[in-house]
Amino acid sequence: MPRNRKATQSQNKTCEILKGIAWGILTQIILIIHILVDKLLETVLEWYWKEKKTCSSLRENFFITKSATEIAGLIRKGELTSYQVCKAYIDRMKEVNPQLNAIADGPFESALEEAKKIDERLEKHEVSAREFAEKPFLGVPFTTKDSTAVKGALHTLGLLSRATERATEDAECVRLMKEAGAICVATTTVPEVNRWQETRNNVTGITNNPYDLRRTVGGSSGGEAAVISACGSAFGIGTDIGGSIRMPAFYCGIYGHKPTSGLVNMRGTTFRTGKEKNTMVVAGPMTRYAKDLLPIFKEAGAICVATTTVPEVNRWQETRNNVTGITNNPYDLRRTVGGSSGGEAAVISACGSAFGIGTDIGGSIRMPAFYCGIYGHKPTSGLVNMRGTTFRTGKEKNTMVAAGPMTRYAKDLLPIFKPNVRKLRYMYLTDIKDLKVAPVGKDMLGALRRAIRYIDSIAENPCVEVTIPGTEMTSKMWRHAMRKEPQGFDLLLGNGQPVNPIVELVKKLLGQSDFTLASIYSLIDGILPAGNVQKIEATTRACGNAIKELLGDDGVLLVPSAPSPASFHYAPLVQIYKFSYWSLFNCLHLPATQIPLGLDSRGLPLGLQIVAAPNCDRLCLAVAEEIENSLAGWKPPFTTAS
Template sequence: MAETKGSKEPPSTKQVVCRALSRVLLQAFIWIHQGFDYIVDIFCNWWYNESKRQIVPPVKDPLLLESAVSLAEKIRKKEVRSEEVVKCFIARIREVNPIINAVTDECFDEAIEEAQAVDAIVASRSEEELKREKPFLGVPFTTKDSTACKGVLHTLGIQARKDVRADEDSEVVARLKAAGGILLGVTNIPEINMWCESRNMLHGQTNNPYDTRRTVGGSSGGEACVIAACGSPLGIGSDIGGSIRLPCFTCGIFGHKPTTGLTPTRGLTLRTGEEGRTMVSAGPMSRYVQDLAPLLRVLIGEDKAVKELQLDDEVPLANLQVVYSDALGDIRASAMRPDMMEPLMRAVNHFQEISKLPVRKIHIKNMKYTFRLWHYWILKEPCDFSYELSNRKGRVDFWRELPLKLFGMSNFTLAAIVRLAMEAILPVEVPAWAEEKTNSMVKEITEILGENGVLLFPSSPMPAMHHYASFVRPYNFAYFAIFNVLNLPVTQVPMGLNAEGIPVGIQVVGAPNKDRLCLAVAKELQKAFGGYVPPFPV
């Protein structure tokens, strides 16, 4: 009898056995990985015992707990002077920085002078005019060391640049200043932004304000840290592999990575803005979701905000198509823990209650290749790590630097050595394979989300790790990095604290240019679950 067209032959006994063996080996690897993570936690809890834990002190002035838009409104209405606000945040930085080591250079005197000038402007202009032309007039802000600020240290975290100051503002800083923002200083990063902790040989290590034994993430780690500690109401981060969202997650604040290509890149990590394709985006960071859209509007420009993102359009939440995924699928990353699954399911259950459409769980199969794809695309970036690490005076060689590090003679952290090793040792992916997998995922996610959908996604398999634990869990950043690969907009949303008092949260992902959907969902989650929780009693 002829074989029916389209029918398939049953798998051979050998194929069945191989598949079964693969599943067994995969499950064994997962169990071993979980056991290893358990041992790491035991060691960290012993090494970083409770007596070493410290948190930042409570605020003394309620102004420090205001949102940036609230401060701007009070300044415009003459309810508070900009000079008072600026001095208040300066005092707070001086109070907490010895504990958290977040701010690496300051311009306090200049900030006070600018604030005094702002108060003179407010006295002579109408409130409506100021709101329209300078929405952040008189509001202090900070940004990361790698984002150029004229006259302020611009070290990129390397000793070869320890005395280098920026000649001009980066485009995003210039835009926020033009909108009335007052720069207070710059914050700590890993070397050339390339690690998931904020530590370097020049400025040292930044400590989490909720627990100084733990990481603040990277690379915008100092920025998220000082905002969470109420040393700054507002910040600008940059994100190439989770560099806004990871620190915002570990420090319990909001952050938004815009759709790739919307924000100018001139002045970000020595970029000219003319480099072409990149995964990097600048974006807003704040304790409160209501600050994100106004700052995003400033960073991308009014024309893009209205025409490309429709930021002014209302988002009917009941009509949103909400989907979720509860795992990355890349076995290199750690398994999801219950205290990270819980905030995700809270958000899922909330939207099941308010949405007219069913909330669906999805699985995107190619996400298991996340790290390989991110590694492929990061090597396509204009920033050559080994070249930048030398301050563009040659290249730093892994094989030469490793023995220097072993004998305590290197000018670079272990993280930088590891990054050099990745470039020197890891194989380069076949372009056709990497680009096909990337395009396939973009197509799959954008078709699922359509014009009116968001994806609720875990931020990390575990809360902020203890210092240095990332060296034995180097792939967990992939939960963030996948969306840089896919160039999608993502908002990091704090969802309170776990039983240990450490922030937890989730990511809200949209289709290209659907940033407003991410921000609307984040706003709803803040309303429903409280958002930012200070690291001190209030």
């Protein structure tokens, strides 16, 4: 009997080994097929599209290549006028749009009138220091996608049924950018209801890549990425449900940040109310420079809702003054909250604010934090610029005062406080191992290796390769998550009326459908079997838990943006799952920043994603800025003719 059991165990072990070998061989065959199909597709489409062309050279107004924050500073100092800036971007937009086909509506003449009014106020010195602080992008032009509502602008979502529809109010992210002083000069093209990897619809047509007009800009924020990269806009606001910010940003060689899910109010984007729960979609900034990401993200997302009480000029251990009176401790209203950041501590502890920023010259963050039972961090002196705090200029030397975060949870301290990138933990992933996706090409891996070498040269700990269980099911996880989204694709596509995929397929074959082939594919996918729902949901949870545990609150993950750079037009109809390297982080609700890493031998942008744990967006943004300063950055898709 023992001999039979031993023989059975040996047979089982042999079977497992043979299964492993067979699966390994099958995997290699599938990957080889991916490579051969992609190579054939590239060859055929290159022959079809003929000669490569890029967008027009820049011959004047070279300042439009500067960052949005630099331009804002030049307007504040009077070295540029808002009208001059808006006119220059609009002129550039008009010059490149016939090649790119990236503008859905605009440029708006009203933007120039608004710019003139700003200039008049600046000339008369009517803008106070406080207003400048509240409007950091005063007079700077920006764009946003057609699916994000801009009051008075066309709001078609790429649908023929909405070709003349206009928005009646601004989306929340647009409203906040306008409150920050920015001027919306145009809206940009999208695929039908934002649901495809190529920006093409039957209202505006197809949008072209500024680095190679024969190639895709991705989707759904494709018009945004194209016009920003070509310097037709200072910056933009995109939305991302499966890579819709990061994919176009990668293909067009710019920066794009997908925030942690739920951080930004989505009211007014693709008919969202802003009250939806458990959604993957989120709005975020798209820029030519990493240093613009955080200021724009702050203005379009995190909202200052109030200021809090202090003792007179912050100089006492109790928060009391003759303007507002005395502030009470939420644990015992008879007791002090300390000072000087006492109002902050009280309102945060009582859940009247998500977090706050205090200042500390003698315990002014830590004392109130202690008295009110929350967390407070006083940074190393000199680490944070103190301009605007208690009349400081930010140029003071040898001062004790420092600004720092105040929170209910320790895990929030690091995301709010700009991290020291040299002390972070770095990891990288080379392959998600989803067999529906082609393997990562050598140029993309080379870009990733360059970033790893740079990180290793500055960080205290080396960058470590990791594997994450469950990523091999990325395409299934995203497909399932999309089915749980609060808006049905068929209703969105039909502008409120259900659309039958079979009927539309027949109409398409007869040349009678109002929709693109890509949208009809998505409709058909929606009626196909859902798969093993329990297994998919369990895998999503396990994958999310594994990556969050791996990252903690001080970890960063470097991931290839995609298997390869921008494909030729129409290739996405074959390379359907190429977007999986982006959609993985929508499924897991993680923040991710797309950064450019130079060009390949064909002049196409390379890049990678920087990923962090939920609510650790600042880690992504800080690392993006560090890499930009020393290794990479936006490379213009045009030549300059002086």
